[in-house]
Amino acid sequence: xxxxxxxxxxxxxxxxxxxxxxxxxxxxxxxxxxxxxxxxxxxxxxxxxxxxxxxxxxxxxxxxxxxxxxxxxxxxxxxxxxxxxxxxxxxxxxxxxxxxxxxxxxxxxxxxxxxxxxxxxxxxxxxxxxxxxxxxxxxxxxxxxx
Numbered sequence: 492x493x494x495x496x497x498x499x500x501x502x503x504x505x506x507x508x509x510x511x512x513x514x515x516x517x518x519x520x521x522x523x524x525x526x527x528x529x530x531x532x533x534x535x536x537x538x539x540x541x542x543x544x545x546x547x548x549x550x551x552x553x554x555x556x557x558x559x560x561x562x563x564x565x566x567x568x569x570x571x572x573x574x575x576x577x578x579x580x581x582x583x584x585x586x587x588x589x590x591x592x593x594x595x596x597x598x599x600x601x602x603x604x605x606x607x608x609x610x611x612x613x614x615x616x617x618x619x620x621x622x623x624x625x626x627x628x629x630x631x632x633x634x635x636x637x
Contacts, residue, residue, distance in 0.1 A: 492580075492600045492601060493600060494582075494598045494599065494600045495598075495599050495600055495601070495602045495612045495616075496599060496612065496616050497596050497597065497598040498596070498597050498598075498616065498619055498620045498623060499594060499595065499596045500594075500620075500623035500624065500626075500627055501588070501592055501593070501594055501595075501627075502592060502593045502594075502595055502626065502627050502630055502631065503590075503591075503592045503630075503631050504592065504593060504630045504631065505587070505591055505592075505593065506585045506586075506587045506593045507557055508593075508630065509585060509593040509595055509626070509630065510556070510557045510560075510585055512626055512630060513560060513583060513626070514530055514531040514532075514554065514560065515530055516528070516529055516530050516531075516537070519539075521635065522625040522626055522628070522629035522636070522637070523622050523625055523626065523637075524539045524540060524541060525540050525541050525542045526538075526539070526540035526546075527539050527540070531549075531551045531554060531560060531562070532551060532554065533551055533552070533553060533554045534551065535550075535551050536548050536549070536550050536551075537549050537550075547564070547568065547569050547570075548564075548565070548568055549562045549563070549564055549581070550562065550563040550564075552580070558584070558585055559582065559583065559584050559585070560582070560583040561580060561581070561582050561583075562580070562581040562582075562583075563578050563579070563580055563581070564578070564579050564581060565577075565578060565579075566578070566579055566602075566607075566608070566611055569611070569615075571607065571608075571610070572603075572607040572608065572611055573607060574605075574607055575603075577601065577603065578601055579599055579600070579602055579611075579615075580599065580600045580601050581597070581598070581599050581619070582597070582598045582599070582600070583595065583596070583597055584596040584597075584598070595623055595626070597619040597623060599616070599619070624636065625637065
């Protein structure tokens with residue numbers, strides 16, 4: 492399946508640190524969510540909560556330590572589509588850089604190309620870009636951009 496988009500962010504921290512900041516609910520709550528029901532563990536459904544958006548489920552499909560995280564979101568549960576619900580994959584990939592930093596890539600695939608799907612894809616692209624930049628600010632400078 493072709494990816495709808497990919498956003499990349501260079502973070503001046505080792506892969507292990509960046510990876511842990513995403514899979515750990517305690518750390519995720521410091522820069523991205525206002526609440527998370529558990530760590531990202533393969534086969535679980537985790538509820539992410541934001542004060543402004545409510546609670547949204549993510550299904551953890553795959554976790555490869557310090558390499559890849561795959562989540563599945565439901566387009567309707569995430570309030571992105573009104574005509575039909577379908578699964579969208581969210582893929583986090585981690586590349587160790589020669590200087591000790593990490594290239595974080597976040598992609599989505601599975602969005603339909605109708606008006607709802609395009610709108611949902613564009614909204615989520617902005618959301619994951621925001622997450623990546625908040626993660627960078629928090630890890631590199633201990634700043635919460637929310």
